[in-house]
């Protein structure tokens with residue numbers, strides 16, 4: 001995580017700046033067919049977005065990724081995972097014809113720019129989907145991604161391995177401030 005950018009995120013959060021276009025329960029609820037009208041690229045976060053924290057890709061997600069590609073989208077992944085895990089994920093994703101950015105310092109915009117350059121698709125044709133306001137949503141907005149979706153944590157939705165408690169607490173705090181106390 002890039003701390004300087006993350007502190008900038010808090011500044012924008014406290015100023016009530018708009019960050020996301022839509023909030024969904026999970027990646028499975030999104031209408032990708034409809035998104036296809038104005039987008040050519042889908043960029044996902046990995047942990048707690050496509051699967052549980054530190055999980056492998058479940059069959060439902062593999063099916064979904066293939067469906068998204070069949071609609072004509074290119075798919076990219078930007079994750080703050082450790083380097084050893086990045087190498088593992090790179091192997092998995094290369095078989096699926098999905099590019100995972102080697103840049104792992106969200107909320108820096110670099111990973112999103114990297115995916116855009118890899119596919120030669122501008123970010124004003126991209127949608128970004130992730131479970132953290134302060135990392136992928138803010139990083140996407142800095143990068144100029146057209147559409148930004150926040151989803152609930154995969155681990156909360158599907159009752160599986162989650163991130164360590166201080167990070168979950170921080171995530172809840174970010175959401176509480178962003179959405180107001182009613183959410």
Ligand SMILES: [Mg+2]
Pocket residue numbers: 045046047048049130131132
């Ligand atoms: Mg995540």
